[in-house]
Amino acid sequence: MLPAQRPGFTDNIRVRSIIGRFLEHSRVFYFAWGKEEELLLSSADWMSRNMMRRVELAWPVLDKKLRQRVIDECLVAYLGDDRDAWTLEASGLYQKPARPQDGRGVQLALMERYAAAQ
Numbered sequence: 001m002l003p004a005q006r007p008g009f010t011d012n013i014r015v016r017s018i019i020g021r022f023l024e025h026s027r028v029f030y031f032a033w034g035k036e037e038e039l040l041l042s043s044a045d046w047m048s049r050n051m052m053r054r055v056e057l058a059w060p061v062l063d064k065k066l067r068q069r070v071i072d073e074c075l076v077a078y079l080g081d082d083r084d085a086w087t088l089e090a091s092g093l094y095q096k097p098a099r100p101q102d103g104r105g106v107q108l109a110l111m112e113r114y115a116a117a118q
Contacts, residue, residue, distance in 0.1 A: 005090040015088035018081055020107040026074040029058065039067050039075075073110070081106035 004015045029040040042058035050056060061067045078085075083105040086094040 003090060003092065004088045007090075016079065017086045017088070017094060018078055018084045018106060019086060020081075020084040020105050022107055026070075026078065028070060028074050028078075030071070030075055039070060041070070073113075077106045077110060 004010055004013045027042040027045075029038075029042065031038045039061045040058045041061060043056050061070055081104075082097065083103045084107070085097055087097055089095050
């Protein structure tokens, strides 16, 4: 496992996990350096038990319009969750962020958004 937030090594890597109503969740990888960025989606959890017993995939999102939709609806929404989020610390332990601002989880917000769109 690549350690997050290790000074001088992985200072710019942040790992955020959402433990909410649904077990299934978006698997979005976003990398940026300078003006370059790359967005990938993937199948399953990247855990050794999954990687050794089946085939898992990661693929880039190349279409600009679709990439922006994934960023807006998934990445930004999940990063804004202040109720169900946990962050991986340099120690390797997950820590609950500071007290919730509005206490709304992303999964509820997305359910409401998609229900209203129907």
